[in-house]
Each structure stands twice: as structure tokens, then as C-alpha cells.
Amino acid sequence: MVSVQINDNESIDKMLKRFKKKYERAGVLKEFRKKAYFVKPSVDGRLKRSRSRRRAQRANEERNS
Structure with missing residues (x-):
């Protein structure tokens, strides 16, 4: 749970x-969106592999350019 105390003045x-920064760094919204609906393990693995391939392709394109 993210909490912030107000300082003097x-x-x-x-x-x-400050709260928004802590909230984003904690990944609360990202986690909420991820858990909004169930994703089967097989589908989750497939998505992870495709994201990984895309990242690798982008890295190769940047190295070759």
C-alpha cells in the first residue's frame, strides 16, 4: 500500500x-490491469515469448542501424 504523509509547509x-510517483514506481496500476481478467498459463507464456521476440528484433535493428 502506498502512503504519503504531508510535510510541514x-x-x-x-x-x-509525490504520491503519484510512488504509486507508479510501486506498479499498483500495472498489477491491477494485469489481474483484471484471468489469462491461461499457455496464453501467458505465448504472450511473453512474443514480447521477448519483439524486444530482440528491436534491439537487433538498433544495433544494425
């Missing part, structure tokens, strides 16, 4: 900005 905007 700190505006609400700054506190919210």
Missing part, C-alpha cells in the same frame, strides 16, 4: 505529485 499539489 507543503502544498497539497506537491504531496499529490
